[in-house]
Amino acid sequence: MTEARILKREPVFEGRVIDVALESVAMPSGQEVQLEIIRHPGGAATVALDEQDRVCLLRQFRHAADGWLWELPAGKIDPGETPRDTATRELAEEAGLSAEDWIDLGRMHSSPGVFTEVIHLWMARGLTRQPHAHEQDELIEIHWLPLAQALDWCNDGEITDAKTLIGLYRAHGMIKSALEMLSEDAGC
Template structure:
């Protein structure tokens, strides 16, 4: 048996979105341990930036967070859906936006100690509006702010959602790198 193989699996709960199981696995040091695991299909999030480098953020009520939090438009991957398709769908449904330019900002593991969810991050630009299509149970406000202000909120603790923190930081780093390349190019 190779490291990480599941020796035993005891399903505990199967919901609409997640599955919970106790899995006995072998660690790299040869130790066999029973781990409580939450399985999730994964998700995608969109950093939507307009031509003025304002970012679209959602202020959304989250019961698990015990209140309102700031987030990027994001959602769960549907069966057979690619992360980019999910990012496009969620941006349209939650923020009422369509982006025609997309850049892959990589992925993140939201809580790898117990949760196998991977969230894929995308930068969407060249935006146009359409009606939102919020799902039942979604309580969402749509806000626009300068990316610089959103990054300040990442640094001061106003934004606490991990996908939003990572997405904004990566988008900011990408834009900074693009600005540096333009400033170093004598043809610009």
């Protein structure tokens, strides 16, 4: 057996965003284990960069984190949406931006020991400002920082949100690789 198989699922809680269950699982090793699993539809986050390589970061109050966090515009995938649709919608709602150019930065698992959430990461360029539409339960400030400063904040612990850390590092790596390729082509 190469994959786990759910033998029994006992729901504990079903909410608007997540559901929690005790799952009896046959592991690929053949061993049977009981796991507490939180199911989530997944999400998308966007590294939005303007012409000056400034990144749009949200300073958002998060009750579960007991305070304010620096985050990328992001949100939950709604039924019928693709991850790119979600990224587009959330960029508009939270940051008041639309984008012409989208680059896939891959995906990440937020906490795979207990959580099924997969977050799809994007880089957006060719930005146009539009009115934002924050939801009633969102307390968000929109900020623009040089990408280099945001990366410094990742390194010194000012930014602690996992999707934001990974998104910023991946975007930086992609930009750096593209610049290296351009300089190599110019040197030929």
